[in-house]
Amino acid sequence: MGLNTHAAAAHARTPHPLEADVHAWDEPDLTDDTAEAARLDFWARAAGLLDWGTPFRTTHSWTPPDSEAKRGPDMRWFEDGRLNAAVNCVDRHVQAGRGDVVALHFEGEPGDREDVTYADLQERVNRAANALESLGVTQGDRVVIYLPVLVETIVITLACARIGAVHSLVFGGFSAEALQFRVEDTGAKLLVTTDGQFRRGRAVPVKENADAAVAGENQIEHVLVLRRTGSEVSWTSEDLNGDGLGRDVWWHQIVDTASAQHEPQFFEAETPLFIMYTSGTTGKPKGLVHTTGGYLTGAVYSYLRLFAHPDPDQRDADVHWCTADLAWVTAHTYEMYGPLGAGATQVIYEGVPNVPHAGRHFEIIQRHRVTSYYTAPTLVRSLMGWWPSGIPAEYDLSSIRLGGTVGEAVNPEAADWLRREVGRDSIAADGTPALPLVDTWWQSESGSTVLSPRPEQRDPSRFKPGSVAQEMPGWKTAVVDELGTPTGTDVQGNIVVTRTGPSMARTVWGNPERFYTSYWEKYAQAEGGRGWFLAGDGARRDADEDIWILGRIDDAINVSGHLLSTIEIESALVTHPDVVEAGVAPCYDATTGHAAVAFVVLSSSGQQRSEEELLPELRAHVGEVIGPVAKPRMVIPVPEVPKTRSGKIMRRLLTQLHDGETLGDTTSLQNEPCVPQIQQICQDLKTAPQREEATA
Structure with missing residues (x-):
């Protein structure tokens, strides 16, 4: 064809x-x-x-x-x-007489707020576009953006689009390892980061992760640093591309001082706009x-x-x-x-x-x-x-x-x-x-x-x-x-x-x-x-x-010929008043091939009940809602279930944790610290199956 x-x-x-x-x-x-x-x-x-x-x-x-x-x-x-893309997101609204319309109501975690109109946004994007060009970024270059949810994050993203640079945003809570992979895989010329971010009521350092991520073999020429928390940061002044600037440059010195006038280019429709990395527990992100x-x-x-x-x-x-x-x-x-x-x-x-x-x-x-x-x-x-x-x-x-x-x-x-x-x-x-x-x-x-x-x-x-x-x-x-x-x-x-x-x-x-x-x-x-x-x-x-939608194909559970949906079992569990969240995973079973194992986050009332009473009750509850064949073999209370940044429960990772298998990449999870906690719970419960050794 x-x-x-x-x-x-x-x-x-x-x-x-x-x-x-x-x-x-x-x-x-x-x-x-x-x-x-x-x-x-x-x-x-x-x-x-x-x-x-x-x-x-x-x-x-x-x-x-x-x-x-x-x-x-x-x-x-x-x-x-x-x-x-930036003209479509900003300039044309100002030209249409909507410059005074609020584009962004920003709310910072510490309580700071800012209303940004389309006219304000246009000026900031123009400054950032000029700053990018002054740093040698041109059409087709890749820019990795390692920032939290801030007005500046949107500004630099649109500035990349304005000059034809390809942006790739990375969650500000990701590890240095996850960031390093994206910097190296994209061949990025510029990394944009911050001194720190506010998370759960405190200032969390970020720049040190950025430094670790660009320490290896890569194409980075500059690290553009936004001052957000006032945290102390290490600084590298080495001139990597001969422009007279050090590797590390401050946002307020490069972006805020740039001209607010910028003439946009127009790009062919199939011009790459951004690279979005998937996350998973097997293989490298795509x-x-x-x-x-x-x-x-x-x-x-x-x-x-x-x-x-x-x-x-x-x-x-x-x-x-x-x-x-x-x-x-x-x-x-x-x-x-x-x-x-x-x-x-x-x-x-x-x-x-x-x-x-x-x-x-x-x-x-x-x-x-x-x-x-x-x-x-x-x-x-x-x-x-x-x-x-x-x-x-x-x-x-x-x-x-x-x-x-x-x-x-x-x-x-x-x-x-x-x-x-x-x-x-x-x-x-x-x-x-x-x-x-x-x-x-x-x-x-x-x-x-x-x-x-x-x-x-x-x-x-x-x-x-x-x-x-x-x-x-x-x-x-x-x-x-x-x-x-x-x-x-x-x-x-x-x-x-x-x-x-x-x-x-x-x-x-x-x-x-x-x-x-x-x-x-x-x-x-x-x-x-x-x-x-x-x-x-x-x-x-x-x-x-x-x-x-019944969940990922790999997450379906085949129990003695019955194909069960993990989401349906999870939905049954969260209808119980003592369960806040549930993740159900297909785990090894020598008799049935697979068995459903439920990892549950208990409500405050559930945490006060004895597990000897509650866990059999939860199994029975699933049997009543769906049918006896859907009852999980085990119900395991955990502090959290591992999730991607999109909120998807990583059931394959739960399988690996339960069965004692080698873990895949966990750096892209939104709550990576829960992984060793669940691992310890499974080890204490001795959930890893005893598999028969193959005989000659």
Whole structure:
């Protein structure tokens, strides 16, 4: 199968994205296999939400994966158009007369606050772009950004986009080892970091991790340091590239003193914008490459469709809050490029949700009149544990009109709590919660949401906590078996993306073969060789054609021929009042092959009960909710379950800890310190199985 191309339909650009009535757009019917032209016309219209320096003429081209060459598909969107991501996120809003609109309500963990308008943001991004160029950074150079959630983090990110440099953000809590891998793998010329960050009520040093990360063989010429906490730092003045500056330079001396005027360039749509590293417990993280025009189209359209008020005339009152760390792809799409590309107002918060107290998020919602609250199920479960009797009435949450979850399929208990407590002012006539909840499914690889309920269309009587419903416009998925045949109703299979959106990652940085083997190899011959993307999650479709995500394929548990979903067992456990959170892992069993082992975080009431009484009760509870076959073999109380920065429970790591196996990479976890704690618990319990030695 050769190259497929689609010429762009003529679509007038919307004067400003906040005026676009995207909720009323016709959505292509992808159940009809002949609707491909309509799908691509839809994406051409969505690309009209952006400002283009040079309009595109070709919407899309697709060269299928090549199994012999071990190469993934060559997918291109809007490739003959030219644009600038920073201009789309900042300059055009100022030019449209919206310079005085607040772009960012910043909340620092110590209590400092700042409101940044689009005009302020434009000036700061211009200064940072000039500073980057003065440090020798040019189009195509890579910049690693190792900062917490600060205004400056967004500023330097957009400054990279403005000059065509490729940015890669790294969570400020990651270890020096995790940072070093990303610096070396990207071949970065510049590392941006800080003297320290505020975390859980104290100033945590950061610069020493940065120094350790750049101590080896790398391409770093400068380390740009932001003064945030006033912590003492070591300093390297060695001139690495002959520009007369030392390796280490201060932000306030280089950025704050730069000119506030900067002339942007416009780049081809397929120009790389950023590298997003996945995390996992096996193998090295994969650096997924996202390109400018397609990614920005997906981000802006899906932000408007999911989070903006359906009535464009009401959007000036929108205040969006995505609680993710800026280094996570969710924050790239729904905390930076999506909201800022649309010209929206949003909150960014530096700290953790329970410092100085567990009501910090509710204070922020009340102060800024937040309308959309987008968070992870793991945070919702934490809030449930902190507020077992509900959120106190003293917090005014009446501004909330939409909730959202991301990271993993939300447990029904957590979904109901979020709608009932955070959305307590949205009540149906019969007294039941009526807050719309978008339970979004997507990945670092997809770049924007693939599956989600429509917030304005969800019938409360059909609300299904834990279901991600159906495809977003322009995407097409299937639930299939190992051979690619669609599974039946309520039969678990693999979810695949059969038609991608423009925000899809193009390759793995420096390793295109890994892109093929990780995502395309299994179904490379589907549809006569067009190829399908293997997402890596198990799923099922119900009788209404709604999709339920059942966790990673590797996390499914086959017990004596019964295929069990880890998420379903976890959901059953967290309905028990003594369980705040649960992670269920497939562990070795000599008789059944696998057995379900549950690691549970207990509530304060659960911690006061004897384990001899509680743990059998929890096993029985799962048997009552799902059935006897689903009862975990063991229930193990732990302080935390290990999670990625996106809030996904690392079940494979729990398997390794339980079975005494060699651990994979844990540096990308958000709560790495819990790993040795769980390891010690498993060693004390002697959970590692006795395996029979192979005989000759």
